[in-house]
Amino acid sequence: MPSDAIRAALIRRLRISSAIADEDIREIEALPISVRQYPAETAVVRDGERATDCCLIADGFCARSKTIASGKRQILSLHIPGEIPDLMSLFLHVMDHDLSTLTAATLGFISHETLQKLHRRRPVVAEMFWRDTLIDAAMFREWIVNVGQRPAPARLAHVMIELRERLRIIGRVDGASFEMPLTQEQIGEALGITAVHANRVIRQLREEGIVELHRGRVTVLDERKFLQLADFDGRYLHQSPTL
Amino acid sequence: MPSDAIRAALIRRLRISSAIADEDIREIEALPISVRQYPAETAVVRDGERATDCCLIADGFCARSKTIASGKRQILSLHIPGEIPDLMSLFLHVMDHDLSTLTAATLGFISHETLQKLHRRRPVVAEMFWRDTLIDAAMFREWIVNVGQRPAPARLAHVMIELRERLRIIGRVDGASFEMPLTQEQIGEALGITAVHANRVIRQLREEGIVELHRGRVTVLDERKFLQLADFDGRYLHQSPTL
DNA sequence: GGACGTCCTTAACTTTTGTTGGAACCCGGT
DNA sequence: ACCGGGTTCCAACAAAAGTTAAGGACGTCC
Numbered sequence: 001m002p003s004d005a006i007r008a009a010l011i012r013r014l015r016i017s018s019a020i021a022d023e024d025i026r027e028i029e030a031l032p033i034s035v036r037q038y039p040a041e042t043a044v045v046r047d048g049e050r051a052t053d054c055c056l057i058a059d060g061f062c063a064r065s066k067t068i069a070s071g072k073r074q075i076l077s078l079h080i081p082g083e084i085p086d087l088m089s090l091f092l093h094v095m096d097h098d099l100s101t102l103t104a105a106t107l108g109f110i111s112h113e114t115l116q117k118l119h120r121r122r123p124v125v126a127e128m129f130w131r132d133t134l135i136d137a138a139m140f141r142e143w144i145v146n147v148g149q150r151p152a153p154a155r156l157a158h159v160m161i162e163l164r165e166r167l168r169i170i171g172r173v174d175g176a177s178f179e180m181p182l183t184q185e186q187i188g189e190a191l192g193i194t195a196v197h198a199n200r201v202i203r204q205l206r207e208e209g210i211v212e213l214h215r216g217r218v219t220v221l222d223e224r225k226f227l228q229l230a231d232f233d234g235r236y237l238h239q240s241p242t243l
Numbered sequence: 244m245p246s247d248a249i250r251a252a253l254i255r256r257l258r259i260s261s262a263i264a265d266e267d268i269r270e271i272e273a274l275p276i277s278v279r280q281y282p283a284e285t286a287v288v289r290d291g292e293r294a295t296d297c298c299l300i301a302d303g304f305c306a307r308s309k310t311i312a313s314g315k316r317q318i319l320s321l322h323i324p325g326e327i328p329d330l331m332s333l334f335l336h337v338m339d340h341d342l343s344t345l346t347a348a349t350l351g352f353i354s355h356e357t358l359q360k361l362h363r364r365r366p367v368v369a370e371m372f373w374r375d376t377l378i379d380a381a382m383f384r385e386w387i388v389n390v391g392q393r394p395a396p397a398r399l400a401h402v403m404i405e406l407r408e409r410l411r412i413i414g415r416v417d418g419a420s421f422e423m424p425l426t427q428e429q430i431g432e433a434l435g436i437t438a439v440h441a442n443r444v445i446r447q448l449r450e451e452g453i454v455e456l457h458r459g460r461v462t463v464l465d466e467r468k469f470l471q472l473a474d475f476d477g478r479y480l481h482q483s484p485t486l
Numbered sequence: 487g488g489a490c491g492t493c494c495t496t497a498a499c500t501t502t503t504g505t506t507g508g509a510a511c512c513c514g515g516t
Numbered sequence: 517a518c519c520g521g522g523t524t525c526c527a528a529c530a531a532a533a534g535t536t537a538a539g540g541a542c543g544t545c546c
Binding site: 048064066070072073074076088091092094096097119123126127130131133134135136137138142143144145147148149150191192231235 | 291307309311312313315316317319331334335337339340362363366369370373374376377378379380381383384385386387388390391392393434435474478479481
């Protein structure tokens with residue numbers, strides 16, 4: 001994938017949540033990015049490490065997670081092309097969680113130094129990236145609610161719909177189906193349940209004719225039931241720059 | 244409480260996580276703040292509202308929460324004097340959650356306009372506040388882990404220790420005891436369990452001689468057991484500006 | 487094309503947590 | 517001093533989720 005296409009995905013996403021001037025877009029397009037390939041299931045940055053770059057996903061899926069002393073892992077967020085999952089490392093240099101690939105991925109790295117210089121030169125760009133980290137935090141808030149208050153089937157539906165709404169922005173939803181390349185183990189880690197229970201819940205949603213999950217692809221069978229179960233209100237994604 | 248004391252609490256807290264120049268401190272001290280009193284259990288800003296100010300806690304405890312369609316409420320974070328719990332509203336104008344007082348509180352309001360002007364004038368101050376919102380997000384990540392992966396007794400212990408470590412910064416820990424003015428209903432909402440189960444867990448920790456919770460005050464009975472149970476690693480609080 | 491590993495699937499059983507309902511306690515107001 | 521409302525506390529039962537164990541599907545590598 002050419003480096004230009006990567007930038008385009010980023011800019012498309014930023015435009016959804018912030019109004020950007022053409023001049024600022026040119027600045028972002030001029031950002032030096034070094035591209036690297038990663039296999040599936042590989043750590044990009046680890047908890048405790050000191051980051052010097054931010055990572056822009058050009059292609060593939062990533063996830064952030066934390067592992068506790070007992071060895072249990074919690075997935076905190078899923079990430080798709082055009083996103084910068086570790087933007088927070090710009091000012092929180094020591095990572096407090098892991099960032100890793102779910103699928104094979106193409107990642108672009110932008111140095112903290114470059115970004116900080118750009119921010120000083122163009123405060124509006126800084127605000128746009130700041131806003132991006134705030135939306136990240138808003139998604140964490142909703143994730144807390146999901147894990148803390150919703151029954152397991154609703155949790156799964158909610159995570160699916162959030163992912164779908166984000167994939168939609170980058171044109172990656174194909175009718176009633178979209179990618180969600182997680183194993184049942186990982187789905188459990190995202191929802192705060194065990195893999196066995198994740199399996200039960202997936203089966204239940206299939207048997208009730210709501211949604212089908214097969215080989216990393218979600219197919220919605222009954223959109224109305226699906227939305228109702230998920231209790232989804234996308235306001236927290238803050239996708240409107242005018243507000 | 245005089246307006247100066249409020250600023251002092253804010254600056255003390257910011258100093259813990261960022262290095263600040265004297266000149267920037269003077270700028271923060273010069274910020275116009277309008278102070279207001281709130282009774283306990285009162286909404287400061289509500290989900291869906293458009294915020295025009297940020298709220299600095301001068302005195303008292305606050306909490307952020309979200310309520311889902313079924314009526315269940317999830318507490319997302321607790322806040323203590325010196326903090327600005329809705330700093331995120333600076334760039335995410337429409338609230339995606341509630342901010343309310345737990346106890347009677349004195350709150351200082353700083354307009355978004357004032358803050359944005361200060362940021363343009365002093366990019367370093369902007370970065371410091373940005374960092375503050377990033378730490379906020381880091382605390383959400385840990386909260387996800389808490390609710391998602393730890394058994395209920397560990398969840399309670401973890402929330403208690405997080406609160407204690409933050410109270411320590413502002414000199415509000417008195418030996419083995421500190422304030423935690425939540426009802427058992429609210430503790431349940433914070434931990435993602437019911438009030439009845441919260442009561443069970445509190446009783447269990449008391450019977451095991453680990454920690455006592457009485458009338459909004461926590462008293463640690465066995466520090467070693469307490470720490471071990473909570474599985475607490477404070478790195479996510481990012482309290483060292485040098486890193 | 488067989489062996490291996492990973493993931494998915496399911497069942498049986500255990501533990502944790504939710505639900506319901508009620509009694510005791512505490513505090514503020516009259 | 518007494519009342520009333522909100523907590524706190526508790527027990528019995530129901531439901532949800534965790535644990536353990538084991539077979540089956542599928543893809544990959546020799």
